[in-house]
Every structure is written in structure tokens, then in C-alpha cells.
Amino acid sequence: MNKEAPIGIFDSGVGGLTVARKIFEILPSENIVYFGDVGRTPYGPRSKEIIIQFTTQDVAFLAERDVKFIVCACNSSSAVALDEIKKDYHIEMVGVIDPGARAAVEKTKNGRIGVIGTNATIGSNAYAHIIHHIDPDLKVFSLACPLFVPLVEEGYVDKDATYLIARDYLQTMLDVEIDTLVLGCTHYPLIKHVISEVMGEDVTLIDSGEETAREAQRILTESDLLNPASAQPPPPEGSRKYYVSDVPAKFSRMASRFLGHEVENITRVDISKY
């Protein structure tokens, strides 16, 4: 395997850039290819069958870019599709569910963990499954918060409406007295401050994307697949290429908010060919 080959990251759209951002921070010298399925976003409200079909195409596209490792940044894809698809490839892949679930198990003190995400992620019970696999005695409370995705995409990250909706959604989590809450959706880190204010400072918020970036670093280190450039003093910045399934303007408009800086190098692809 070529250690200089890029890491492939994909998501249903722009949200996966919250995961890419963490990977850029932790593994700055890695070359990155990002695919955002902006033409077919969102995945969260869709059926398992459709999410598997879309995710299969996303992975096939990245595999053709000769990536050395694939990160499925989308919680909905990781929850319902990744395990099925992984079997067909020799490329190592990581999704966001396992790292997020493991971090929650490590953090909880009272054994009561909340999980929030899209309808697909929560309907799959994927987080609860992994958490119970690690420790069957833990209590898991899962809740779909589908309005958070459009609110974040519309830039409603500090509006009263967002606080109002968050209070309404999260009251059930307050009632069951969780001490750890998994942010099981790519978009939620952008409203972490809102969720944190509603839940209070005693509840630890787990950012699955951040945990996944650390997991990617661990796997690449253990498999001796880190780009040798990372050992150079000072380490050079890797290349970043973005591919999208709709006009690049739609992606670049939102991307800077998710990533913290402007995005260049965006190419449109016809994902239906994969």
C-alpha cells in the first residue's frame, strides 16, 4: 500500500467537513480526498435501502481515487450501510459510530448515556448496539433530532428558534438524567454550544467526528500507513481535493462554516456512474 496515497473521506454532503476538520488538525500532512453527496443530501430521512445504495456509490467513487484508507464521516451511512459495504473491499474503513460509542462508555460515570442523531441513525439503534456490546448494563436513551440538520445548514446556529427547538427535543434527555450525550450527527458540533447550554455543564458531550479522527490516526499508525511526510520537520501540509455531486457553488457556500476556512479545488462528479 502506498503510504503517500490519500485518505478518502465521504459524507452525504457538507456535514462531514466537521470530521475532515479534525483529521486536518490531527493528521495535517495526509493528502485528503473528500466526497460530499450534496446532490442527494440529506440521507438521514431516507430508508436503509436507499442509504446503502448511495453509500455503495460513494465508496466506489473513493476506491477509484486509489485511497489508502476510507473514513465514513456520515453517521447515517455508518449506522446502516458501512458494515455491508466494507466486506467487498481490501481498503480499511472506519465509520463514526464505534469511536463515538466507545468514547461515551469511557466517559459515563452514572451509566446513563444519551444518543442524538438523524432518523436513520436513531432508527438503526447502531450506537446502542455497540455500547451494549461493550457493557450490557449501561442504559442508552436514543432520540432523533431531525430539525437540527436544516437549522445548521441555514446558519441558525445562534438563533432563539434553535434554542427553543433544542429545549423541546432535549427535555426527555434531561428527564432521564443522562451524564453523557453522543452528538451522533455530522452537523451537531456546530450547535454544540446550544446543546451544552440546554443539557447543563454536568453532561459530557461526545463529538463522534473528533473521536473518529483519533481512531483514524491510531489505525494508520498501527498499520504503518502514515504519510512519511509527517515525520519531516516542520511537517508539510497535505493536498486537499473535494468532489461533489452537484454544482460546487452550493458546497463552497456552506463549506467555510463547517471547516473554518474557504475551500478550493472542488470538482463536480456524476455519482450515478458508480
Ligand code: DGL
Ligand atoms: N451527515 C448526516 C449524518 O451524520 C446528516 C445529514 C443528512 O441527513 O444527510 O447523519
